[in-house]
Amino acid sequence: MSGPASRRWCASDNALSADHPAITLVALPGIPAIRPGDDLARILGDALEAAALRPRHGDVLVVTHKIVSKAEGRYVSLAEITPSPRARELAAATGKDPALVEVILSESREVLRFRPGLIITEHRLGIVLANAGVDQSNVPHDGDEPRVLLLPKDPDASSAALHTALQERFRAPVGVVVSDSVGRAWRHGVVGLAIGAAGVPALLDLRGKRDLDSRALQVTQVGLADEIASAAQLLMGEANEGRPAVLVRGLPWQGPSLPAAALIRERAADLFR
Numbered sequence: 001m002s003g004p005a006s007r008r009w010c011a012s013d014n015a016l017s018a019d020h021p022a023i024t025l026v027a028l029p030g031i032p033a034i035r036p037g038d039d040l041a042r043i044l045g046d047a048l049e050a051a052a053l054r055p056r057h058g059d060v061l062v063v064t065h066k067i068v069s070k071a072e073g074r075y076v077s078l079a080e081i082t083p084s085p086r087a088r089e090l091a092a093a094t095g096k097d098p099a100l101v102e103v104i105l106s107e108s109r110e111v112l113r114f115r116p117g118l119i120i121t122e123h124r125l126g127i128v129l130a131n132a133g134v135d136q137s138n139v140p141h142d143g144d145e146p147r148v149l150l151l152p153k154d155p156d157a158s159s160a161a162l163h164t165a166l167q168e169r170f171r172a173p174v175g176v177v178v179s180d181s182v183g184r185a186w187r188h189g190v191v192g193l194a195i196g197a198a199g200v201p202a203l204l205d206l207r208g209k210r211d212l213d214s215r216a217l218q219v220t221q222v223g224l225a226d227e228i229a230s231a232a233q234l235l236m237g238e239a240n241e242g243r244p245a246v247l248v249r250g251l252p253w254q255g256p257s258l259p260a261a262a263l264i265r266e267r268a269a270d271l272f273r
Contacts (some may be wrong), residue, residue: 023250026053027235027243034244036073041165044245048170053247055166060175060200060251062232064244065151066138068158068178068196074150076103077142094119100134103148107132112273123151126264127195130183152178155196156259163198175200178260179229181238185272192233194225194260201225201255203262224253225260 028047034040044063048055055061083091083098087105091098095116105111108121112128121132133151141147152158155178163176178196183189194202202225209217232246267273 021252023248025231025235026051026247028245028247031244034067034070036070038071040067040071041162045166045169047245055170055172055174056249057172058251060177060228060248061166062177062179062229062246062248064236065155065178065180065195066135066149067244068152069149072152074152075147076150077145077147079145090114090119100148104132104134107134107150133180151195156198156261159196159198173199177225177228179232181233190238192229194229194263197225197260199257201253202258202260204253204255223263226263
């Protein structure tokens with residue numbers, strides 16, 4: 001199988017209906033290498049049209065943070081970084097490049113844990129990430145100089161800009177989720193995580209809704225944007241797949257739009273730190 005259909009995954013072979021619900025995920029083909037200053041909304045819109053995927057009400061477009069960061073020029077050249085004493089100390093303990101550690105520290109509120117090869121921090125956005133989300137994979141060097149890619153400065157604002165531009169182009173309120181891959185405490189393996197969202201309730205509050213036995217839910221809140229991001233990651237992959245955008249169709253959600261910032265647990269309610 002070739003073409004867009006080879007990158008399509010559906011939760012059910014049955015038609016969409018109340019009796020046979022299904023969610024369809026389609027990786028957008030033909031997205032070029034993104035460079036600083038590129039009009040990402042136009043590129044994504046062109047890819048949607050080329051794949052005959054005109055957005056509908058309720059669709060969500062998931063895009064990797066990497067193409068958002070590249071379009072926003074979030075590169076840092078390690079050759080231009082002067083490591084601080086703290087960065088040198090942490091670099092010695094982890095075996096990392098002191099310049100890289102300095103960038104990690106500059107993107108962090110707090111270093112939570114570290115071991116050789118790894119630093120876990122609370123990113124300045126409030127997300128707990130390995131190496132503060134500072135990325136070296138699939139990041140081209142600037143000539144002979146190594147460089148790294150940071151997360152978008154404001155992923156929710158980036159999501160909102162894409163949401164507005166795509167809505168104006170297609171006259172349909174397509175939701176947008178900006179995703180990253182993260183590890184999890186106590187479990188092996190990475191999953192997709194929403195770091196930005198617009199046009200979709202990133203956090204869905206089900207408190208008060210009745211279960212099958214008519215009991216009211218007391219504490220249940222669903223990280224809807226995280227679930228969407230993780231589902232899209234099945235197609236995006238983690239290496240050289242080259243699928244940075246996935247359209248998710250058929251989600252049965254209702255609720256007011258909330259940004260991904262709503263997913264961050266308040267420190268006063270954090271039982272793990």
